[in-house]
Amino acid sequence: LRWGTPPQKSKATDILRRMLTDPQEKERIMGCRALREANYLQALRIYIPQLLEDESLRVRCVLLEVIARLRLEEYYPALLRGLYYKSTREAARQALISMEDEAIALVRSLAADPHKPQLVRFQAWEVLGGIGTRLAVASLVEELLTSWGSTRQQILKTLLKVPGESGIEMVLDQLGRSGVEHLIYQELLFLAQVYGAIADLLGDDLELLRQSLQDTVDDILDRCFLLMKFLYPPTAIQAAAFNLDSEARSSIALGIEILDNTLDLSTKQVLLRVLDQRSIPERLLSLQPLLPYKKMSPRDRVHHLLELRYFLSDWCLACCFHGARAERWRLNLDIILLCLRHPAGLVREAVLAYLQVASPRTCNSLIQLLDQDPDPLVASQIRQLIESRDFHHAD
Numbered sequence: 475l476r477w478g479t480p481p482q483k484s485k486a487t488d489i490l491r492r493m494l495t496d497p498q499e500k501e502r503i504m505g506c507r508a509l510r511e512a513n514y515l516q517a518l519r520i521y522i523p524q525l526l527e528d529e530s531l532r533v534r535c536v537l538l539e540v541i542a543r544l545r546l547e548e549y550y551p552a553l554l555r556g557l558y559y560k561s562t563r564e565a566a567r568q569a570l571i572s573m574e575d576e577a578i579a580l581v582r583s584l585a586a587d588p589h590k591p592q593l594v595r596f597q598a599w600e601v602l603g604g605i606g607t608r609l610a611v612a613s614l615v616e617e618l619l620t621s622w623g624s625t626r627q628q629i630l631k632t633l634l635k636v637p638g639e640s641g642i643e644m645v646l647d648q649l650g651r652s653g654v655e656h657l658i659y660q661e662l663l664f665l666a667q668v669y670g671a672i673a674d675l676l677g678d679d680l681e682l683l684r685q686s687l688q689d690t691v692d693d694i695l696d697r698c699f700l701l702m703k704f705l706y707p708p709t710a711i712q713a714a715a716f717n718l719d720s721e722a723r724s725s726i727a728l729g730i731e732i733l734d735n736t737l738d739l740s741t742k743q744v745l746l747r748v749l750d751q752r753s754i755p756e757r758l759l760s761l762q763p764l765l766p767y768k769k770m771s772p773r774d775r776v777h778h779l780l781e782l783r784y785f786l787s788d789w790c791l792a793c794c795f796h797g798a799r800a801e802r803w804r805l806n807l808d809i810i811l812l813c814l815r816h817p818a819g820l821v822r823e824a825v826l827a828y829l830q831v832a833s834p835r836t837c838n839s840l841i842q843l844l845d846q847d848p849d850p851l852v853a854s855q856i857r858q859l860i861e862s863r864d865f866h867h868a869d
Contacts, residue, residue: 476511487517494521499530506536510543519546526552535565542569545576553577554584557597567597571604578602578610586617588817596628603632603641611636611644618645618657622785627693630700634708645704655739658701659764662741664785665694665748666758666765667778673754673767674775679800683776686790693787698745702737710736718749726751773803780809791816792824799828807836814840819849826855 475486493505506525509518525537526549538556541549556566570577584590585598599617602610611633618629633641645654672687702711710732717729730746739745747760758767770778776794783791791813798805805828813825822844829837841860847853 475508490518491521494518494525499533502528502530502533503536506533506540509537509540522546522549531561535562538562538565538569539572542573542577545573550580554580554598557584557594557601558591563597567601567604570601574605575607575609577605578613581605582613582617592624595625599628599632603636606636606640608640608644611641612648614641615644615648619649623787624693627697627700630697634700634703642704651705654701654704655741658698658739658745659741661694661698661701662744662748662761663765664782665691666761666767667782668694669754669758669761670767670770671775671779673758674770675772675797677772677801680772680797683790683793683797686787686793690787690790695749705739706736723751772801773798776803777806780805780813783809783813788816788818788821792818792821795821795824795828799824799831802832804832810836814844819847819852822847822849822852823855826852826859830859 475483475490478486490505490508493501493508496502496505502525522537522541525533528534528537538553540546541553553566553569556562556569570581581598581601585595585602587595599614602614614629614633618626618633621629633645635641636644649657668687668690672684672691675684675687699711699715714729714732714736717725717732720726720729730750733742733746733749737745741764744760744764748757752760761767776798779786779794780791783794786794795805795813810825810829813821816822816825826837826841826844829840837859841856844852844856847856
């Protein structure tokens with residue numbers, strides 16, 4: 475295929491064609507592996523779509539490697555699709571990583587698309603970390619500055635795993651120590667907002683929202699610990715986190731002591747007091763130097779949370795609407811319309827459920843616009859609403 479005379483190449487191509495279509499899995503695998511050595515695939519390209527749908531997982535995985543090795547651009551979407559499925563995920567990851575800088579734009583566009591499944595986006599971030607070149611790591615740092623929540627969390631984890639601490643070095647090179655400290659400061663400001671919401675949102679109907687906010691607290695603190703690993707020995711930070719995760723008072727005290735001896739942040743004392751298992755009012759008091767707590771009515775607090783929606787997890791945002799539905803609160807129509815276009819189906823579903831109770835007229839005027847929702851659960855919910863509306867009109 476590579477060094478033969480024209481007649482030899484022709485014969486080899488014919489043999490390879492028969493191997494690629496052979497009923498035996500072993501022959502098809504060997505044929506796919508042989509494709510990696512072929513410089514000229516024109517006569518064999520017609521078999522690639524068929525092989526991508528092959529019943530054999532091993533055949534499909536080898537073909538992903540071939541696509542990356544030979545830079546078959548028209549089949550790059552197959553490499554990204556491979557990240558969606560557990561069976562082909564590792565093969566797709568390794569294929570994309572082998573392409574190094576050539577894969578960065580492709581993978582980054584997938585990772586940054588909020589309409590793609592979160593698991594797939596996280597896999598794409600990990601591919602960038604696996605590529606590990608200066609350009610790939612720089613792209614992760616660039617995304618870090620504009621990301622929030624679980625996306626920021628995943629990017630931080632990816633950067634910390636880049637071999638040779640080059641992820642840590644790039645962050646410090648691009649942001650400097652002050653930049654990392656500012657990210658921690660941002661997280662603590664958001665923490666103050668979340669604790670304020672937990673303090674204000676009382677009542678059984680809001681329990682689900684309070685639980686989601688507590689999960690948000692855990693995520694914020696996890697990001698703080700991840701950020702600290704860029705400034706201090708990761709082993710010390712990990713030891714502190716491990717002890718603070720315990721319910722034993724002695725372990726918590728040890729975790730606080732480790733941080734007290736390690737950190738020199740400007741927000742150190744605030745952070746230590748928050749981590750010291752204090753009550754919510756005490757934690758709010760500790761955060762007072764960063765953001766004074768202002769008590770709000772539950773309805774106003776949910777309004778405020780919706781204004782901070784870009785910082786909330788999808789589940790927490792959905793819980794805001796579930797709580798408003800249970801309490802039958804009127805919410806800002808502009809925010810409702812924006813959340814109806816949210817990338818996460820569970821958020822759109824929660825908004826529709828809220829509208830159905832809080833404002834049936836608005837709900838009826840909007841459901842026709844949402845008839846083609848890509849999420850099966852939301853689409854089913856919309857069909858039920860349309861059928862219910864048509865039934866009442868018929869009456």
